[in-house]
Amino acid sequence: MFILVAYDIYTDTKSGQKRLRRVAQACQRVGQRVQKSVFECTLDEVRYAGLVRTLSRIMDKSEDNIRIYCLGEQRPRNILQLGRSPAVNFEDPLIF
Incomplete structure (x- = not known):
């Protein structure tokens, strides 16, 4: 399934900064960063x-917010990209 993960982690404390890094690392293991706190997987x-x-x-459920949007079985074809170049689609063949 294609999902979008967006998060807002409270970072005014050292533990919050550590949680932010750990959330980003967990998302990077399974997806691709498309914005600072948004991943496509x-x-x-x-x-x-x-x-x-x-x-x-x-x-920390009292301070942080993580949203996971399930967008269907495949990557939607109707994603509109404005601005910098689009992210790499790892579903397509990679040619070096």
Whole structure:
């Protein structure tokens, strides 16, 4: 399934800064950063459940906000990209 992860982590404390790094690292392991706190991911059910479990353990539920949008089984074709060059689509063949 194609998902979008967006987060807002309270970073006024050292523990908040550490949580921010850990959330970003967890998202980078399974997806691609498209903005500072937004990741696109293509995951199966098992990896999706693992990501939700990991993020739930990292976050402080009284201070942080993480949103996960499930956008369907495939990457939507109607994504409009404005501004800097679009992110790499890892579903397409990579040619070096």
